[in-house]
Amino acid sequence: MIQTAGLAYRHDGGAEILFPDIEVAQGGVLLLKGPSGAGKSTWLALAAALLRPSAGQIRVAGQDLASLPKIAGDAWRARSIGFLPQKLHLSEALTVAGNLAMAQWAAGAADDSRRVRDTLDALGLAEFAERRPSQLSGGQAQRVALARALLLKPQVILADEPTASLDDDAAEAALALLSTSARRAGATLVVATHDSRVAAALPGAVTCQIMPARRRNKRESLCKS
Numbered sequence: 350m351i352q353t354a355g356l357a358y359r360h361d362g363g364a365e366i367l368f369p370d371i372e373v374a375q376g377g378v379l380l381l382k383g384p385s386g387a388g389k390s391t392w393l394a395l396a397a398a399l400l401r402p403s404a405g406q407i408r409v410a411g412q413d414l415a416s417l418p419k420i421a422g423d424a425w426r427a428r429s430i431g432f433l434p435q436k437l438h439l440s441e442a443l444t445v446a447g448n449l450a451m452a453q454w455a456a457g458a459a460d461d462s463r464r465v466r467d468t469l470d471a472l473g474l475a476e477f478a479e480r481r482p483s484q485l486s487g488g489q490a491q492r493v494a495l496a497r498a499l500l501l502k503p504q505v506i507l508a509d510e511p512t513a514s515l516d517d518d519a520a521e522a523a524l525a526l527l528s529t530s531a532r533r534a535g536a537t538l539v540v541a542t543h544d545s546r547v548a549a550a551l552p553g554a555v556t557c558q559i560m561p562a563r564r565r566n567k568r569e570s571l572c573k574s
């Protein structure tokens with residue numbers, strides 16, 4: 350479950366970004382839309398406890414994040430959040446399987462090569478386990494990053510612009526895989542995007558518009574389900 354109320358954040362030297370109040374049930378899908386620079390990535394960083402709000406409340410996967418100390422936040426994130434970043438950050442020094450093992454190690458989880466294999470298998474990546482990231486297509490590399498995000502069975506998956514630079518067919522396949530994987534894992538899925546193709550691929554999502562304050566119409570609701 351994700352719940353926010355009166356959430357706001359001010360970057361150093363920037364104007365305060367005001368976010369709409371959001372409520373998404375555990376296992377639900379949240380689509381965060383909004384123009385470039387509106388604050389979508391900032392919202393994801395707040396939901397991952399990478400940033401602390403300047404005002405308001407945010408509760409993610411049963412944890413109140415507004416007042417969570419940094420060290421507790423790091424441990425909570427490792428347990429609870431799977432992140433699919435726009436830049437995939439796969440290490441070329443490691444194989445595909447090694448990249449997943451590295452994610453286990455970084456989260457302080459026990460080394461579990463069986464889970465690495467099973468996760469790669471579930472995403473149709475078994476045959477690529479011993480390849481380096483540069484030996485994969487863009488879509489395959491993104492699937493590896495999704496496998497890494499799912500590996501530790503997170504309660505929430507945060508995906509930042511998952512269809513950027515994908516053509517229509519690849520974007521449709523990526524979104525289908527993302528939502529099927531999240532549903533199977535019982536995880537809440539959050540997709541932040543300004544790609545208008547995404548809404549059609551995520552029927553039933555709670556859709557919230559992140560909007561710079563100067564462009565808001567006070568009577569307009571910024572979220573709908």
Ligand SMILES: Nc1ncnc2c1ncn2[C@@H]1O[C@H](COP(=O)(O)OP(=O)(O)OP(=O)(O)O)[C@@H](O)[C@H]1O
Pocket residue numbers: 360361362363366383384385386387388389390391392543
């Ligand atoms: N570290 C930072 N320091 C100062 N300002 C920042 C910082 N990071 C982001 N901003 C500003 O905060 C605002 C929101 O940025 P954010 O990256 O969250 O937007 P976005 O909606 O994700 O944009 P895009 O779709 O282009 O990725 C922007 O005006 C941006 O310039």
